Amino acid sequence: MADGINRFLGDSPARTVVKLVVVSLIVGFVMSIFGIYPIDILDGVRDFFFDLWHKGFAALGRIGDYLLLGATVVIPVFIVLRLLNSRA
Incomplete structure (x- = not known):
C-alpha cells in the first residue's frame, strides 16, 4: 500500500508535503507582489x-x-x- 501511495505522489508523503509547502510559499509571494488574490x-x-x-x-x-x-x-x-x- 505504501508503495502505491509513493508512486501516486511521486515521492514519500513527507517529502511531497515539504515540496508543496515550499512551492505554495513561492507562488503566494509572487501573487502578493502582483496584487493577485x-x-x-x-x-x-x-x-x-x-x-x-x-x-x-x-x-x-x-x-x-x-x-x-x-x-x-x-x-x-x-x-x-x-x-x-x-x-x-
Missing part, C-alpha cells in the same frame, strides 16, 4: 462564464440576422435558376 481569480472565472453566456446568445441572434439577410438574396436567385432550368 484568490477571490480575484474566482471572480475572473465567474465573470468569464457570465460573459460567455451572454455573448454566446448575442452571437446566436446575429447568426439569425445573417441567415435572414443571406436568404433575401439566395432564395430569389434559387427560384430564378430553378425556373430557368425547368424551361430547358
Whole structure:
C-alpha cells in the first residue's frame, strides 16, 4: 500500500508535503507582489462564464440576422435558376 501511495505522489508523503509547502510559499509571494488574490481569480472565472453566456446568445441572434439577410438574396436567385432550368 505504501508503495502505491509513493508512486501516486511521486515521492514519500513527507517529502511531497515539504515540496508543496515550499512551492505554495513561492507562488503566494509572487501573487502578493502582483496584487493577485484568490477571490480575484474566482471572480475572473465567474465573470468569464457570465460573459460567455451572454455573448454566446448575442452571437446566436446575429447568426439569425445573417441567415435572414443571406436568404433575401439566395432564395430569389434559387427560384430564378430553378425556373430557368425547368424551361430547358
